[in-house]
Amino acid sequence: MTIDFILFLILALVAIAAALGMLLSRNAVYSALFLVLNFGTVAVFYILLNAPFIAMAQVSVYAGAIMVLFLFVIMLLGTETLPPSKSLPWQRPLAFILALILAGEATYLLLVRKAASGPIPQPVDTFGSPQAVGQALFNSYLLPFEITSVLLLVAMVGAIVLTQKDKGK
Amino acid sequence: MDWTLWVEWFIKALVVIFAILTGFAYLTLYERRALARIQTRIGPNRAGPQGLLQPIADALKLFFKEEFTPARADKVLFVLAPVMTVVPAMIIAAVIPFGTQFTLPFLNRPVTLYVADINVGVIYLTAIASIAVYGIVLAGWSSNNKYALLGGMRSSAQMISYEIALGICFVIAILLGNSMSLLKIVEAQKDIWFAVIQPVGALIFMITTLAEVNRAPFDMPEAEQELAAGYHSEYSGMKFALFFMAEYEKMIVISMIAATLYFGGYREFWFLKDTWFSVDQHWWLGPIYLLLKVIVLLFFMIWIRATWPRIRYDRLMAFGWKVLLPLSLALVFITALGILLADQFGAIYIWTIPVLSIIAGLVTTLLTNLSLRRKVAHA
Numbered sequence: 272m273t274i275d276f277i278l279f280l281i282l283a284l285v286a287i288a289a290a291l292g293m294l295l296s297r298n299a300v301y302s303a304l305f306l307v308l309n310f311g312t313v314a315v316f317y318i319l320l321n322a323p324f325i326a327m328a329q330v331s332v333y334a335g336a337i338m339v340l341f342l343f344v345i346m347l348l349g350t351e352t353l354p355p356s357k358s359l360p361w362q363r364p365l366a367f368i369l370a371l372i373l374a375g376e377a378t379y380l381l382l383v384r385k386a387a388s389g390p391i392p393q394p395v396d397t398f399g400s401p402q403a404v405g406q407a408l409f410n411s412y413l414l415p416f417e418i419t420s421v422l423l424l425v426a427m428v429g430a431i432v433l434t435q436k437d438k439g440k
Numbered sequence: 441m442d443w444t445l446w447v448e449w450f451i452k453a454l455v456v457i458f459a460i461l462t463g464f465a466y467l468t469l470y471e472r473r474a475l476a477r478i479q480t481r482i483g484p485n486r487a488g489p490q491g492l493l494q495p496i497a498d499a500l501k502l503f504f505k506e507e508f509t510p511a512r513a514d515k516v517l518f519v520l521a522p523v524m525t526v527v528p529a530m531i532i533a534a535v536i537p538f539g540t541q542f543t544l545p546f547l548n549r550p551v552t553l554y555v556a557d558i559n560v561g562v563i564y565l566t567a568i569a570s571i572a573v574y575g576i577v578l579a580g581w582s583s584n585n586k587y588a589l590l591g592g593m594r595s596s597a598q599m600i601s602y603e604i605a606l607g608i609c610f611v612i613a614i615l616l617g618n619s620m621s622l623l624k625i626v627e628a629q630k631d632i633w634f635a636v637i638q639p640v641g642a643l644i645f646m647i648t649t650l651a652e653v654n655r656a657p658f659d660m661p662e663a664e665q666e667l668a669a670g671y672h673s674e675y676s677g678m679k680f681a682l683f684f685m686a687e688y689e690k691m692i693v694i695s696m697i698a699a700t701l702y703f704g705g706y707r708e709f710w711f712l713k714d715t716w717f718s719v720d721q722h723w724w725l726g727p728i729y730l731l732l733k734v735i736v737l738l739f740f741m742i743w744i745r746a747t748w749p750r751i752r753y754d755r756l757m758a759f760g761w762k763v764l765l766p767l768s769l770a771l772v773f774i775t776a777l778g779i780l781l782a783d784q785f786g787a788i789y790i791w792t793i794p795v796l797s798i799i800a801g802l803v804t805t806l807l808t809n810l811s812l813r814r815k816v817a818h819a
Contacts, residue, residue, distance in 0.1 A: 300517070300581060307574070327563035335570020336600065339577070343596055346581050346589065401560055401620050 275319060282319070286312040299345045303338055310334045324401050444549070452555050456533050464688045465495035470735075471688075471742050478746040499681075507677035510584060517582035522675070522682035525575030529689040532568040535561040536696050537623045539706045539726025540719060553706070553726060554623065561622040562610050565697060569606070569652060573599045575686070576654075576671050583674035591670025594753065595654060601760040602651035602658075608768040609645040612638055613701040615775050626705035633710065635702040637778075637793050640801040641771050642702040644764055646740070649698060651760065653690040656745035658756060691741060692734060699733040706730045767804045771797050 286309055293305035310333045317326035397403045408416050469484065469491060476483025487493040509518060539553030558564060573596050580592015616634050617625035625634075635642040651658040672683045699705055706726035708717050719726045751759070778793035 300514075300578075304517075304578075323558055324560050324563065327560050327567045330567035331563065331570045335567060335573070335603075339570070339573050339596055339600060342574075342577055342581075343593065346577070346593065401563075 278319060279316075282312050282315055286316075300342065303342050303345060306341075307334050307338050310338070321398065324404055448551060449555065452551075453534070456538075456555055457530055460530060460533060460689055460692060461685075463692045464685055465499070467688045467692060467738065468498065468684075469494050470738065471745075474739060474742045475746050478743070502678060502681040505677040507679060508674075510674050512584045513674065514582040514584065517578050518674075519679070521575050521579035521582055522679045522686075523575075524578065525572065525686040526682050526689070528568050528572040528575070529686045529693060532565060532572075533693050533696065535564050535622055536693075536700055537626055537706060538730055540723055542723040553723070557621055557623045559619075559621050562614055562620045562625075566603070566607050566610060570603060572652075572690070579675070579683070580671040583671070585674050588671050588673045591673070595671060598651055598654070598658065598756065598760070601757060602648045602764070605644060605760060605764040605768045606648040606652060608765070608772055609641055609648065610701070611772050612641040612768075612775050615772070615779060622700055622705070626700055626707055629704045629707060629710075630713065631710055633702065633704045637790060638702070638771065638775060638797060639794055640797040641768070641775070642698075643801070644768050644771070645698055645702060646737075648760075648764065649694045650741065650744065651756075653687060653694055655687075655691065655741055657748040657751050659750060691738060695734045695737040695741070696730065698737055699730060703733050703737075704729075705733075763804060763808055767800060770800050774800065 289305045289309040289312065293302045293309060296302050296305065310329060314326040314329040314334070317323070317329060472494075473483040473485075473491065484491040484494045487497045509515065534555045535558060537554040537557065541550050541552040543550050576595045576599075577592045580588045580590070580595070583589070613625055613634055614620055616637060617628040619625060619628070628634075650656075672680055675683060704710070706729050707719055708725065708729055716722075717725065719729065774796045775793055778790055778796070781789035781792055
């Protein structure tokens, strides 16, 4: 328990530092790499929570596939560095208001509603195992799963159609 | 958790890392000698008997070479990129089983011959393989050289494309082994190798691994006549040596994975099952069998490099997306169908898998051949 807690603290610090680094660095390539580091720490969180399958899926989908494509696009377009101080005028007040709302909600939930939290039920041993995930995906959630895959396919076909040169002209 | 377990893990990890490093050193010699033999040359035979000390001489030379960092390069990433290429190549070996287990003579404790047996071993492989792209992409970008950048781009596009067919070939082995643990996949091949049940799957696996490790004939990222040396144009000294090391380590590791998934891993030939040569009788035969299989698979990689010219880049992408991906999907379908038939009507129906998949492979070859021929007729 204590080792888990120390690990959690260190990982949380790394995750927050990586997230801040992603927001604050002026170079898009570094931002993308900080985001990869963040995804990596989140994957380790999943392992701490006894869900190695989701951890590996996190690494291979987000860090391995999506962020590589991001990097690819950043490098291909050559938009690595932002021009200095080109912020939108309404961005700061809006961010301030949204942050205030979030803090208010968190305070409400932590202070006012704290009586509602009971003992957390222990997950079963097979929780998050490949078998359990597969059973859930292909039995209980088959229709959403199929619809998601069709949506992704349609999005991909759409992107290909949009970028294809018109052969008739 | 007692401390001896930590010691055991530490020692096993060290042994695996040193085995891969030694393997890398001697694989360079093996490749040079085998290439020389194929091209009727002699190859390096001066340093030590049969050139056995050549890797050590090469390493010493690389240590003393000047390291050069381009002035406009991104210094941090320029140093980080080789490291990010080497590390995945090493840690991917953590889930590969080298044998069953043995008992230490004096301490009387069982020691397993693998670093980790996790129930998501195969997904671990895909996760680490997908991370391996970063080193090459960042090397290309941080060099601030357009040839290096183009090399990095090509390699990332190529590795992402071929990763899909590779992942689907993993799925075939998972289906046949009925588990994602590599140990269970190996044990499932006790009676017959998966390469016999699913020969076309094994073939596609070998092709995609060649593309994943950027070996000939898929070595587009470093096509000399187009891109100087591709992503490592600007690297010299030890940093170049790290890229070199990563390529050869990946060859070894990917051969181990291929052996594990399709060629029985550390297990003996299936017809030696109940004889003296079985791994069940003598645990120390396990690593030896794996080593023999890796050496044979590596020879195929070297042979291919000596035989085939590089494929044109657009053909390479078309081959990955339009040929390998649909074919491997069809193979997953055939494999699942065969397993279902074997479950319902008896074990003999498992042989529908090789029959149907060889037909699928032949049809694909025929169609590819036809489409290529039609293009020639147009021109």
